[in-house]
Amino acid sequence: MDKEQSIISNFANKLNGDDGAVIGNVVYSKDMFVEDIHFKSHWLSPRQIGIKAMMVNLSDAVAMNATPRYALLGLGLPRNLSSKYIKELSNGLKEAASQFDTQIIGGDTISSDKLIISLTIISYLNAKNPLSRYGAKVGDIVCYTGDLGGSLKGLRTLLNNGKIGANSRFVRPNLRFEFTKRSAKWLRSGMDISDGLASDLVKITQNRGVKFNKKLSKIEFISAEEYEMLIAVPPRNIKRVLNQAKICRVKLNILGKIINERAKFHGKFSHF
Amino acid sequence: MDKEQSIISNFANKLNGDDGAVIGNVVYSKDMFVEDIHFKSHWLSPRQIGIKAMMVNLSDAVAMNATPRYALLGLGLPRNLSSKYIKELSNGLKEAASQFDTQIIGGDTISSDKLIISLTIISYLNAKNPLSRYGAKVGDIVCYTGDLGGSLKGLRTLLNNGKIGANSRFVRPNLRFEFTKRSAKWLRSGMDISDGLASDLVKITQNRGVKFNKKLSKIEFISAEEYEMLIAVPPRNIKRVLNQAKICRVKLNILGKIINERAKFHGKFSHF
Numbered sequence: 038m039d040k041e042q043s044i045i046s047n048f049a050n051k052l053n054g055d056d057g058a059v060i061g062n063v064v065y066s067k068d069m070f071v072e073d074i075h076f077k078s079h080w081l082s083p084r085q086i087g088i089k090a091m092m093v094n095l096s097d098a099v100a101m102n103a104t105p106r107y108a109l110l111g112l113g114l115p116r117n118l119s120s121k122y123i124k125e126l127s128n129g130l131k132e133a134a135s136q137f138d139t140q141i142i143g144g145d146t147i148s149s150d151k152l153i154i155s156l157t158i159i160s161y162l163n164a165k166n167p168l169s170r171y172g173a174k175v176g177d178i179v180c181y182t183g184d185l186g187g188s189l190k191g192l193r194t195l196l197n198n199g200k201i202g203a204n205s206r207f208v209r210p211n212l213r214f215e216f217t218k219r220s221a222k223w224l225r226s227g228m229d230i231s232d233g234l235a236s237d238l239v240k241i242t243q244n245r246g247v248k249f250n251k252k253l254s255k256i257e258f259i260s261a262e263e264y265e266m267l268i269a270v271p272p273r274n275i276k277r278v279l280n281q282a283k284i285c286r287v288k289l290n291i292l293g294k295i296i297n298e299r300a301k302f303h304g305k306f307s308h309f
Numbered sequence: 310m311d312k313e314q315s316i317i318s319n320f321a322n323k324l325n326g327d328d329g330a331v332i333g334n335v336v337y338s339k340d341m342f343v344e345d346i347h348f349k350s351h352w353l354s355p356r357q358i359g360i361k362a363m364m365v366n367l368s369d370a371v372a373m374n375a376t377p378r379y380a381l382l383g384l385g386l387p388r389n390l391s392s393k394y395i396k397e398l399s400n401g402l403k404e405a406a407s408q409f410d411t412q413i414i415g416g417d418t419i420s421s422d423k424l425i426i427s428l429t430i431i432s433y434l435n436a437k438n439p440l441s442r443y444g445a446k447v448g449d450i451v452c453y454t455g456d457l458g459g460s461l462k463g464l465r466t467l468l469n470n471g472k473i474g475a476n477s478r479f480v481r482p483n484l485r486f487e488f489t490k491r492s493a494k495w496l497r498s499g500m501d502i503s504d505g506l507a508s509d510l511v512k513i514t515q516n517r518g519v520k521f522n523k524k525l526s527k528i529e530f531i532s533a534e535e536y537e538m539l540i541a542v543p544p545r546n547i548k549r550v551l552n553q554a555k556i557c558r559v560k561l562n563i564l565g566k567i568i569n570e571r572a573k574f575h576g577k578f579s580h581f
Binding site for chain 1: 329
């Protein structure tokens, strides 16, 4: 939304800006996941909603090269939800959290018109410094992990009244914890792809252009909520990073090189 | 809401239950403050909403004998809010935070139908152990700080289409940081009065009765969102605690003694 920048600037201080705030070796990240903003309730089962809400939040920690450990859960629950629905939602949240050995340690529950899942993730840095989305330089090689487009495909199925499984990328993104942890020291910067490659490229390149050496489809460019890693690698480290990807069995796509030009595309942040 | 207990039990583990979760010497507390649940938007100025939302959250930390340091802010903003409104809301949040030297370090902003303020407060314990709401024993003396009823009076004024000032207890509760910090080691248990004395007495006494030696009005019993401290004191420590109250210029009311009976009143949790 267009007011977000002005709000962030209202609270601007040296700790803000990245996916999470860092205090000592602890990373705090917070995201809200809200019915009719991020999903329609009839699209997803309560378990799927729980899985996705948690995964999206864990991704912030993973992208900063931190290990998530604890989660605080704020739930806004419409009064008409059954106990079974809430139980399954809880199970989805716990299932995704336990995949990353993360424990839900507290929170708050209120009643609300729309289903609201507000999560705060407490993570511990894997290295002295977090992996930042800032700092990429002209000449750095931009890469992304995995395959893009699956999230948008899932969304399109839902918009056409179809059903998707719990393993669809729209529900359960692939978080690249091992790869990020192992390769972070060789990276200049990194972030997860949440707004879509087109939009997030502008951020990782800091408004610079990219000389592409890979042809991408439109769906790969615009698919949001992918949560694959987008990284900038100094050329001297690219072999080491490719090697770590191989060890982790992660497909690493070399997208191109950052050039000294203004970015030509301007992604627009939007949910569905 | 009546589903809250079942939700908490879905996530039950040894870290849950009190106002905040404790990891090492860090306390994490999280509360949501939502339009039409906790307030009507026409009741309060955006600054007042910001002050109250922050104060309510800081109270959790104070009540556990912790010093709040950082806050994460999740904002759900209706699209029709002006930049001026958001700026004033931000100012209210920052004003209340700065009263407790607390810094807003990050968060998330989304658009939503209703105004949502979801805060996570990061605090540091003032002693080895947090002040818990559990553990009161038969014979302990139950006390509360300050005067009760001001919050409900403010609420009634608002319900009658009146206006209240930024210093009304409904907007700006008196958090008893110094007194709690100085007296915690002499207390058996303590909590803030958020659901009303009648309801919170059941919690602090663990469903036991109280032999009152103070007569209270109905409004003092039922006024919620007071955020004064409710404490249980072993009789041998009561003089020390009264002395700390005196030093801190906090009025400490001796309500009575916990007796070995079941509680006779059962408060009902409700917002307005």
